[in-house]
Ligand code: ADP
C-alpha cells in the first residue's frame with residue numbers, strides 16, 4: 001500500500017503545485033485523472049524519489065519513501081511523461097543501457113534479462129531495430145520494460161497513453177492490466193477513457209488538490225437523473241453555456257447535441273434524462289470542484305462487485321518481492 005499524507009510542493013515562483021494531498025493506493029490499478037497543470041507529474045516525480053516535496057510524507061509498504069530516495073528509485077518502476085530515447089540505439093541496446101543505469105542485475109545475465117523483458121512487452125520482434133523506427137506505442141512498451149525490470153511492487157506511469165493511436169492504446173491497456181494483477185500501478189492521465197477502461201478506483205486532481213476519490217461506477221451514479229441531452233441550434237448555445245453546466249456538445253447536421261448537468265434534476269424544455277458517463281462526471285468535477293452526492297470512498301475497501309480483479313489479491317497473497 002502506498003500512503004501519501006499532507007503532500008505539499010511549492011516551486012520557486014512561487015507555484016503551489018501540490019496543496020496538501022492525502023491518498024492511499026492499494027494493490028492493483030489506480031488512476032490519477034486531471035487536466036494539464038493539475039500537479040500529476042509533480043506528484044509522480046516525488047513518489048519516484050526524483051523531486052523533494054516541500055512537506056508531507058510518503059510511505060510504501062510501511063517504508064519511508066522520502067528518507068531514502070535512491071533506494072526507492074532502485075525498487076520502483078517509473079515511466080516518466082517525457083521518456084528520453086537514444087534514437088541511434090536498437091531497442092535491445094537501449095533497454096540494456098537503461099537496466100545498467102537502474103542497477104538491475106539478473107543471475108542469468110543482462111542479455112537474458114533484456115530478452116525476457118522485451119518478450120514480456122511484446123517487442124522481441126523489434127529487438128534489433130533502431131528505436132528511431134519504433135511507433136509511439138512501441139516506445140511506451142520499451143519504457144514499461146525498463147520500469148518493470150527488477151519486478152517492482154510499485155509502478156508509476158505518467159500519462160503513458162497520450163499520443164497513442166486507438167489500436168496502440170488498446171494494446172497498451174492490456175499490458176498495464178497484466179502488470180496490475182500483482183502490483184500497485186499508479187497511472188496518471190488526462191484521458192477519461194483510460195480510467196473508464198482500466199481503473200477500478202481513481203482520484204481526480206485539480207489545481208494541486210484531490211477533488212474526488214471514487215470508482216467509475218460511483219462517479220456515474222452520483223449524477224443519475226441529473227444529466228440531460230437535447231438538440232439546440234447554434235444561436236441558442238451562448239445562453240445555454242452561460243446558464244447551464246454543459247458537459248458535452250457534438251455538432252450533428254449543423255445543430256448541437258448538448259449534454260448538461262442539472263443539479264436539481266429538472267430537465268430544460270426539449271431535453272431528456274440520459275445515462276451519465278464518466279466524462280460527464282469529470283467535467284462536472286472540473287467545473288464545480290466536487291461531485292455532489294458522491295461520498296469519498298475508502299480506497300482500501302474491497303472494490304465494487306465485478307469492477308476489478310483486485311478482490312482476488314492482497315499484498316499477502318502476492319508474496320514477498322524476490
Ligand atoms: P501535470 O503533470 O498535471 O500537467 P505538473 O505537475 O507538471 O502538472 O505541474 C503542476 C504545476 O506546477 C503547473 O502549474 C506547472 O506549471 C508548475 N510546474 C511544474 N514544474 C515546475 C517547475 N520546475 N518550476 C515551476 N513550476 C513548475
Ligand code: MG
Nearest residue numbers: 040041081159
Ligand atoms: Mg504531467
